[in-house]
Amino acid sequence: MAQAQTKIDTEQGTQILLVVDDRAENLEAMQALLDDGDWQLRCVNSGEQALRCLLEEDVGLVLLDVQMPRMDGFEVARLMRGNPRTRFTPIIFVSAIAQTQDAVLRGYNSGAVDFVLKPFDPTVLRHKIHSLLDHERNRSELQQLSQQLDRARAFNASVLNNAAEGIMVVGEDGRIQFANPAMAQMLQGEVADLEGAELLAFLHSPQVEGDWRQSEFYRHWKREATYRVHEASLRTLAGGLLPVALSCSPLPRLQHAMVVIALDMSVVRNLHAQLESQAVTDALTGLLNRRGFHRALESALARIERSGQRLAVLYLDLDGFKRINDSLGHDAGDQLLRRVGEQLKACLRPYDSLSRIGGDEFTALLDNLGHPEDAARVAEKLIELVSVRHHLDGVDFTLGASVGIACFPECGQSVEGLLRAADMAMYEAKRAGRQQYRFFSPEMNGRARSRLMLEESLRHAIENDDFVLVYQPQVHLGSGRLRGFEALLRWQHRVAGTVAPNVFIPLLEETRLINRLGDWIFREGARQLAGFSRQFGDELVLSINVSPVQFGMPQLVDDLQRVLEAHGLQPRQLEVEVTESALMQDLELTQAQLRHLRQLGVKIAIDDFGTGYSSLAYLRHFELDTLKIDRLFVANMLDSPRDAAVVSTIIDLGHHLGLEVIAEGVETQAQRDWLVSHRCSIMQGFLVAPGIAAEAALQVPAQLDWASLPLSRGDAPKPDL
Numbered sequence: 001m002a003q004a005q006t007k008i009d010t011e012q013g014t015q016i017l018l019v020v021d022d023r024a025e026n027l028e029a030m031q032a033l034l035d036d037g038d039w040q041l042r043c044v045n046s047g048e049q050a051l052r053c054l055l056e057e058d059v060g061l062v063l064l065d066v067q068m069p070r071m072d073g074f075e076v077a078r079l080m081r082g083n084p085r086t087r088f089t090p091i092i093f094v095s096a097i098a099q100t101q102d103a104v105l106r107g108y109n110s111g112a113v114d115f116v117l118k119p120f121d122p123t124v125l126r127h128k129i130h131s132l133l134d135h136e137r138n139r140s141e142l143q144q145l146s147q148q149l150d151r152a153r154a155f156n157a158s159v160l161n162n163a164a165e166g167i168m169v170v171g172e173d174g175r176i177q178f179a180n181p182a183m184a185q186m187l188q189g190e191v192a193d194l195e196g197a198e199l200l201a202f203l204h205s206p207q208v209e210g211d212w213r214q215s216e217f218y219r220h221w222k223r224e225a226t227y228r229v230h231e232a233s234l235r236t237l238a239g240g241l242l243p244v245a246l247s248c249s250p251l252p253r254l255q256h257a258m259v260v261i262a263l264d265m266s267v268v269r270n271l272h273a274q275l276e277s278q279a280v281t282d283a284l285t286g287l288l289n290r291r292g293f294h295r296a297l298e299s300a301l302a303r304i305e306r307s308g309q310r311l312a313v314l315y316l317d318l319d320g321f322k323r324i325n326d327s328l329g330h331d332a333g334d335q336l337l338r339r340v341g342e343q344l345k346a347c348l349r350p351y352d353s354l355s356r357i358g359g360d361e362f363t364a365l366l367d368n369l370g371h372p373e374d375a376a377r378v379a380e381k382l383i384e385l386v387s388v389r390h391h392l393d394g395v396d397f398t399l400g401a402s403v404g405i406a407c408f409p410e411c412g413q414s415v416e417g418l419l420r421a422a423d424m425a426m427y428e429a430k431r432a433g434r435q436q437y438r439f440f441s442p443e444m445n446g447r448a449r450s451r452l453m454l455e456e457s458l459r460h461a462i463e464n465d466d467f468v469l470v471y472q473p474q475v476h477l478g479s480g481r482l483r484g485f486e487a488l489l490r491w492q493h494r495v496a497g498t499v500a501p502n503v504f505i506p507l508l509e510e511t512r513l514i515n516r517l518g519d520w521i522f523r524e525g526a527r528q529l530a531g532f533s534r535q536f537g538d539e540l541v542l543s544i545n546v547s548p549v550q551f552g553m554p555q556l557v558d559d560l561q562r563v564l565e566a567h568g569l570q571p572r573q574l575e576v577e578v579t580e581s582a583l584m585q586d587l588e589l590t591q592a593q594l595r596h597l598r599q600l601g602v603k604i605a606i607d608d609f610g611t612g613y614s615s616l617a618y619l620r621h622f623e624l625d626t627l628k629i630d631r632l633f634v635a636n637m638l639d640s641p642r643d644a645a646v647v648s649t650i651i652d653l654g655h656h657l658g659l660e661v662i663a664e665g666v667e668t669q670a671q672r673d674w675l676v677s678h679r680c681s682i683m684q685g686f687l688v689a690p691g692i693a694a695e696a697a698l699q700v701p702a703q704l705d706w707a708s709l710p711l712s713r714g715d716a717p718k719p720d721l
Contacts, residue, residue, distance in 0.1 A: 015060030015133050016040045020050040020076065021094070022068040030063065033122050039133060047071030051079060054086045060136045061129060066095040066107070077110035088139060090132045092116055166244075166262035169251070170199050172221065174212030177257060186244075186264055189237040199260065204233045204241055221250045221258045234262065243269050284334055285341035288355035293363055296353040297415045300367055304408065311367050312375035312407045315422035316344070316382060318360040319400030319434045324392075325360075326586070332392050340399070343385045347378070363419070372407050372439065379403040379437035387435055402429040403437035411440040455511055457493065458504060462516050467491055469524050470691035473700050474543070474662060474684045477676050480704035484541030485532065486577070486684060487525045488691040489517070505547075514547045519559060526563040528694050529573060535698050543575040543605060548582035552589060557596045571601030575626065579607050583622065591621065598623045605662070610646055627654045631665025631685070638670060651680050672706070 017039040019030045027043045035041050039060070044050050047068055053059065062080070066073040073093055080086040092114045093107040107115045114128060160167055166183030168176050179194040187194065187202060200208055200215065206229060208215040220227035227248040234242045243265040251257045280292030288296060300311055318340065325333035337360065344362060345354050353365040364382070366375055386401040404425025412418040421440035429438040461467060471485035491499045508514040521544060529542040550556060564571055576597060583590045583606065597604055605626035610633055629650050636643040647663070654661035663675050666685035675683060689700065 014038070014040050015137065016042055016057055017061050017063070017129065017133070018042045018044070018050065018053055018059045019063045020044055020047065020068075020073070021065040022046060023065075026065070034126070034129070037126065037129070039129075047073070047076040050076055054080065054083075054089070059086070059089055060133050060140075062089060062091045063094050063129075064091050064112075066093055066103070074106060074110045077107075077112060081111040088136075088143075090136055092128065092132070094118060094120070164264075166264070168194070168199070168260045168262070169257050170217070170248075170260050172218070172256045172258075174198050174200060174215075174218070183262060186242060186262060187234060187236045188240070193237060202234045204235050206232060217248050217258070217260070220248060224250050224253075226250075242266060282356045285338050285356050287341050287345065287362075288353060290355065290357040293353060293355035293357060293365070294415050296355075297365055297418065300353075300365060301408065301413070301415065309367075310369040310372075310408060311365065312369055312372065312405055313418045313422045314364040314366065314375065314379055314382070315404040315406075315419070315426040316362045316364070316386075317402050317426055317430070318386065319402055319430070320397075321360040321399065323586075324397055324399070328393055328395060336390065336392060336399075339390070340386055344382060347381050347385055363422070369407075372405075375405050375407065376437060376439075379405055383435060383437065400435040402426055402434050404429055404440065405437055406440045451507065454504065454507060455513075458507060458511070458513055461491055461493070462513060464494075466494065467517060467520075468693075469521065469528065470693060471528070471542075471697040472684050472691045473688050473697070474541070474682055475688050475704055477663075477672060477680055477683050480706055482536060482540070482700060482702050482704070483682050484543065484575070485697055486543040486691075487521070487528075487545070489521065489545075490691065509547045509549050512549055514549050515553070518547075518550045518553075522559055522563045523566075526567045526569060526574070529569060530567040531694070532697070533569070533573065536702055538570060538573060541573055541575050541603065543577050545577045545607065546582075548579065548585060551578050551582045551593060552585070556593065557600050560597075560602060561600055572603065575603035575605050577605045577607040577628065580609060580611070594623045608664075610650055624657075624659055626660045626662060628662045628664055629680075634663050634665045634671060634675075634685075635667075638674060644674075647675075647680075648678050651675075651678050654681075655679065669706075 017034065017037070019027060019034070019041065021027050021030065021043075022045050024045065027045060031041060031043055042053055042057070042059070044053055048071060050062070050064070054062075064073040064076060073095075077091050077093075080089060080091065091110075091112045093110075093112045094116050095103065095107075095118065104115045113132060116125060116128075160180040163180060163182055166186045167178075167180045168183055169178035171177050176194050176197050176199055179191050181191060184191045184194055194202075198212070199217070200212060206216070212218055216227055227246075229246040232244050232246045234244055236242055245263040245265055247261045247263075249259055249261075251259055280288060280295060282289040282292075297313065304311055321333070321336070324336065337356065341354070341356060341362070344364070348354055348364060348366075351367055353367075355363050357363055364378070366378060369375060383401045383403060386399050389396055389398050404422045404427070406412055406418045406421035406425060408418060411421040425438045425440040429436050432438060468490050469487045470490050471487055473485055474483040475481070476483055489501065489505065491501075491504050493499050505514075508517065525542055525544050529540070532540050532542065546556070560574065560576070561571075564574065594604060603625040604623065605628055606622075606624060607628050608630040609627045611630045627650060629647055633643045633647050633650075637647045638644070651661050660681050662682040662684060663671075663680050664684055666672055666675065666683040666687045668687060672683060672687060688704065689696075692700075
């Protein structure tokens with residue numbers, strides 16, 4: 001409890017006065033004399049107890065008797081001065097012996113600050129105690145302040161020496177008074193190389209016109225304001241340049257100096273450069289991306305407008321890449337794109353720009369062209385380089401390339417205009433047969449604008465339900481019995497009138513808008529088939545055309561099954577018509593899709609047979625029901641022995657494969673008679689009826705009288721798509 005109270009008293013500023021005397025009566029007298037002072041009194045009767053008290057408590061002053069048994073006062077004083085804790089604690093020797101010079105000197109040599117001879121004047125003693133305690137308090141506070149200052153200096157030195165930022169103290173004369181190790185490391189030197197040198201000797205930017213006193217550093221210091229420079233650079237001692245951000249703040253006025261902090265921005269600048277590079281670089285090939293190519297083309301156009309030179313933009317699309325990517329996988333596709341990028345880059349001049357702007361599309365900027373023919377020669381070389389035999393994952397295959405060319409200034413005078421023109425020219429090259437190049441022309445631009453307008457009209461027509469289905473009868477040639485109808489899509493434009501199917505159907509497939517119409521066609525056709533079945537019986541067949549896009553959709557069979565069940569129809573009443581080209585796009589997918597359709601129970605027909613590129617070896621493996629002879633062969637078979645031979649061969653092929661054969665576009669009795677004589681099963685065409693509305697289709701007789709039909713319908717043939 002006494003120790004706890006002592007600690008509280010010490011913390012509150014009350015000092016401890018220690019009295020040491022071996023005689024009890026002396027201690028009682030001293031306690032009576034000194035107990036009422038503004039200190040805490042401690043009394044002990046031996047040197048050993050005095051030392052123990054000094055080690056346990058913070059004693060401010062010791063009144064020490066000289067003559068004590070076992071350990072006298074001189075020995076206690078000597079031991080106190082040998083201990084760091086009590087080295088500076090003031091001692092007053094109190095003695096009853098004669099105050100000889102030797103005793104006094106020995107006392108002072110032992111570390112005493114005073115020597116009092118008994119008896120003494122109490123008032124004088126109390127005054128001495130007060131003075132010495134005040135002195136000790138001041139010494140102790142000064143020592144604590146000194147220790148705090150030392151700790152602060154050590155801390156500041158540690159912070160300065162270990163700070164990652166460069167720190168300098170610059171005097172008002174512009175010379176460096178202090179630099180930390182980080183600053184020296186940033187400037188590739190030692191601290192001694194910086195101290196005493198002029199700051200402007202290391203400053204590269206911002207540039208200072210005149211001497212130090214004309215600099216913004218000095219001007220801000222004079223105004224006691226902070227000066228910051230975010231885009232600065234310093235010269236290193238090795239002669240290089242270091243990008244930094246500088247902050248200069250004035251120190252207290254009496255120091256006549258400022259502190260300059262330098263932040264190394266090289267990592268940040270490099271990171272910005274990397275990010276900027278990534279923003280304009282294609283991650284797969286290392287070529288420019290779309291944004292990077294736009295920048296390169298913008299710079300070239302700005303330069304050429306001043307010099308009057310020519311340039312060309314090439315837009316290259318790989319032919320057959322999707323097939324390879326789908327069959328070998330995306331990793332192989334990526335490897336192929338990198339290889340093509342390297343081939344194209346090797347073909348161009350160092351100052352030409354090459355980019356991959358997405359998928360399998362590349363663009364090239366040919367600068368400083370003399371003539372447009374130079375761009376054509378480069379395009380030929382690019383096509384030749386790409387159109388070689390490649391080997392990946394143990395598979396050999398051949399790629400192709402289609403290239404569109406747009407020249408400045410004839411084909412466009414802006415980045416967007418030139419790219420759009422080159423893109424249109426590339427599609428023109430694809431339409432012309434692929435693996436070739438085409439220059440952009442104004443006619444191409446007009447066709448593109450018309451296509452865009454038509455596409456927009458198609459979207460509006462879908463939203464406004466402007467499409468209808470018409471139905472063309474299919475009749476058995478021999479008996480005249482009605483087999484069924486083919487559902488044909490028609491578009492009645494609200495302004496332009498009837499739009500030909502061969503105009504809008506290819507665009508529906510190309511834009512994949514056919515997917516938005518497909519479900520409606522199935523539902524509307526099935527609904528009408530239910531009505532036909534009530535009129536003609538459930539043996540009637542409805543043929544519905546399925547585009548290549550729809551045929552490749554995995555939910556095709558599920559969609560068909562859903563509409564059949566919704567209208568209570570038998571699957572055999574529905575026939576799906578697919579073109580040869582759709583079947584040949586992906587043979588594995590085709591076989592799987594045909595198998596699923598066969599399991600559903602619907603009929604399957606190949607439309608426009610003979611116009612595609614199917615192989616008879618593949619045909620015998622397809623699960624089919626019907627072959628439809630294209631109208632072009634039927635139209636010319638009476639006048640062209642070659643066409644007649646094709647039609648006759650298809651009919652025989654169908655019979656040998658156990659398939660029904662339907663001749664399309666039959667317009668005259670002569671054509672019908674020829675088909676009958678060559679054992680063709682079924683026909684459809686203007687001889688019976690064009691595509692007609694559902695109400696009119698219900699009026700078609702279930703059994704035709706061929707004799708009552710005219711020799712020729714006389715109507716101009718129209719595409720029954």
